[in-house]
Amino acid sequence: MSGEHVLVCVAWPYANGPLHLGHVAGCYLPPDIQTRFERAKGNKVLLVSGSDEHGTPITVTAETMGIDPQSVVDKYHALNIQALKNLGCVWEPNVDTRGPEYGGALFNRTSDKDHHSIVSENFIKLLDAGLFERKVMQQYYEVRSDGGRFLPDRYVEGICPGCKSEGARGDQCDTCGITYEAHELLSPKSKMNPEADIEIRDTEHLFYRLDVFQKVLEEHSKNQQKVWKANVRAMTKQWLDMGLRPRAVTRDLSWGIPLPLDGDEWLGKCIYVWFEAVQGYYSCAKLWAKRYAKVDDWEKWWKISPDGKKPRHLYFLGKDNIPFHTIIWPSIIMGLNHANKGLDFSTPPSLPGPGELHLEDNVPAMEYLMLAGGQFSKSRKHAIWLPSFLERFDPDTLRYYLSINMPENHDTDFNWPDFVERVNAELIAAYGNFVHRVLTLGNRLPESMPLHSFENLTYCTEEINKLESLHAQITSSLERHRFKEALRFSMNAAQLGNQMLQNATPWTYLNDLTQDGSKESMAKLSFGWRLCRYLAITMQPFLPFSSEKLWKMLGENGKCETQKWYSAIDWDCAAKWNNHDPKPLFNRLDLNEILEQEQELAKISDESNDDPSHNVKGANRKKEGKKMPEGTTHLDFETFTKVELRTGKIIEVKDHDNADKLYVVKINDGSEAGRTICAGLKEYYSPDQMVGKSIVFVANLKPKKLRGILSEGMMLAADNGKGGVTLVTLDGDIEPGSEVR
RNA sequence: AGCGGGAUAGGUUAGCAUGGUUAGACCGACGGGCUCAUAACCCGUAGAUCGAUGGUUCAAAUCCAUCUCCCGCUACCA
DSSP, X not given: OOXXXXXXXXXXOBSSSOOBHHHIIIIIHHHHHHHHHHHHTTOEEEEEXXXXXXXXXXXXXXXXXXXOHHHHHHHHHHHHHHHHHHTTOSOXXXXXXXXXXXXXXXXXXXXXXXXXXXXXXXHHHHHHTTOEEEEEEEEEEEEOTTOOEEOOGGGEEXXXXXXXXXXXXXXXXXXXXXXXXXXXXXXXXXXXOTTSEEEEEEEEEEEEOXXXXXXXXXXXXXXXXXXXXXXXXXXXXXXXXXXXXXXXXXXXXXXXXXXXXXXXXXXXXEEOHHHHHTTHHHHHHHHHHHHHSOGGGHHHXXXXXXXXXXXXXXXXXXXXXXXXXXXXXXXXXXXXXXXXXXXXXXXXXOOOOTTSBOOOSBOOOBOOEEETTEEOBTTTTBOOBHHHHHXXXXXXXXXXHHHHTOOSSSXXXXXXXXXXXXXXXXXXXXXXXXXXXXXXXXXXXXXXXXXXXXXOGGGGHHHHHHHHHHHHHHHHXXXXXXXXXXXXXXXXXXXXXXXXXXXXXXXXXXXXXXXXTHHHHHHHHHHHHHHHHHHHHHHTTTOHXXXXXXXXXXXXXXXXXXXXXXXXXXXXXXXXXXXXXXXXXXXXXXXXXXXXXXXXXXXXXXXXXXXXXXXXXXXXXXXXXXXXXXXXOOOOHXXXXXXXXXXXXXXXXXXXXXXXXXXXXEEEOSSSSOEEEEEOOTTTOOHHHHTTOEEEEESSSOOEEEXXXXXXXXXXXXXXXXXXXXXXXXXXXXXXXXXXX
């Protein structure tokens, strides 16, 4: 199909740090491939996404960096959009080169004022339709001279009303496991600021009536069973089976979109981020139309036309985001449709009809890309950052590796040896090398007899048939979002080219073109040019940079990315030639060199502060002086002596039955009974490695139950902040229980 | 611990929802060929008790049960 309106929605990256390769493989590369493919097919694609810029984590980052939240999001928004562009993602130009009727792209941000007003408008619509429920909640409030603030449950602790143990959280006790209402907790304290007075205050919040949509979502889900991937089906079913309940859409929050409501009870409240950021898909389309096309043009991508013709909606996201896109967002869309029809909650909502906002056609959610077996993690600095990667490597090599290794069905792994291997042995050896063979062989012909003068397609019917069948397979795979498979088929075409050359041995005829068999052999070599052209077009969604390079080297005009998808198998198109010296499409990678570089980077990372953009071009690497880490204050000696450190010997290490990350460690502390300490060392030590070690522990720490087991102290361990943790052990023998000073 | 997902040749994986061909592919290994090409290319060979056990069935990688290990979310990291 061609001329279809396709809305490609990309999960909004949180502007609280740079993007890493996990993000790219999961959410950002697949939609780019899809968009390029759809455009080549002649479809009208509008690509929307942007930075998600509200919420508490951003204010926390701002506080620790000593700047305001807007500066945080400005910084990461700029960094991320630039990195995505450098990766070749089509966020630019904003308008399709064929004109605004063909759509375009907008990478917006949720701090955009227009986004605020669109969200506020929708908020009022849903409110007026009775789709919000108003509830008074009791929430802890930290009283401060500068005004105070509400505290999320997990920032509060106190004494459990059930078992009376200390350290119970605001809504649940870890020791006995019971849950309770916030006001039942005894002597509550703020975790962040234990000195502050805490009181319970009533706070009113609005809840979106997801329950109203249960039935219609079940219907939608039933319709989608055939297109959804297994992980999407399972996750959505889970939610529907549990039964949908109203979900809070407002929050006691300072950084976000203020409630568009009058009344003192709404002061200091914002629209909850989940409810607001998803609407970006909608606001972004509207704003794109307003800024780059006609104001109403967004409707072509969002609304079912009066004759029932539907745009196609694709959402690209990671597995953690599935229910938001199959349950929550559809229910908001249907809520808006409902409200637009002047209906309220008393009428059951229905699936969208003509003139209404359309629901997703597919949510091809990806699993995760792991890094050397572990999860990408900002805090543990276990990550490869996109900006830093692109400084050192050809973006197409990354695009190739992530495409051929895409986490479509389960988690996959990024590691350097595999990256180098696949780039060298597949991308370069098969594809790059075939292209280079054709171009260098062709280049050796005399100028009076250019390659295409030898063309004779009657010798190439077998190749033509195979290429056409491969083209159909690539197309079908891409239509079903099977990226790995599609790229593999394209690579098969390159392999076919190598086979063809191998059998035709054109190099044996170059010196004497009058030999027997020369005509056929040279016809094959000449067909090699067409095969390169085919490859440039079919590889373009995956490898846009090298495709453009190849396009020029083939002597073609214009840009490869604007070529028609089916032109790849148009054997009638005029053959051309470019007599410049051919250059290899890619450069080989050297694993040892890369590993050395990595070590260098790791060193720099150790020395720098904990700003993960350290190895990013243009990021400020200054102020690495000897200044104390943020928040450090000097301690007077007396206070220090209050800490009682003692030596002990580990005599037994067992798993904690009720916690994944904890060991229960028995220590000989010189006393007869010994003592028990819970320690979060599972990630770093096996029990065998620990038993017998002489360690240092804090002896007079207030004992505390950790998921049911009393921990009497804390072992000292060194933590380098990026995943390395080592116990502090003793140099020589000394009896357990000796004081350390 | 609660919930969800996964396990297929040395590595990466397709197939599994709708049981039924010799379980398909890429990389690597091994043997041979080629010498145009970036230590590249081509041909061939070996390599899989489809995580384990039991069950349903004429038939199970595919469905069911139990178990083991991995991943994610949530909790926990004194």
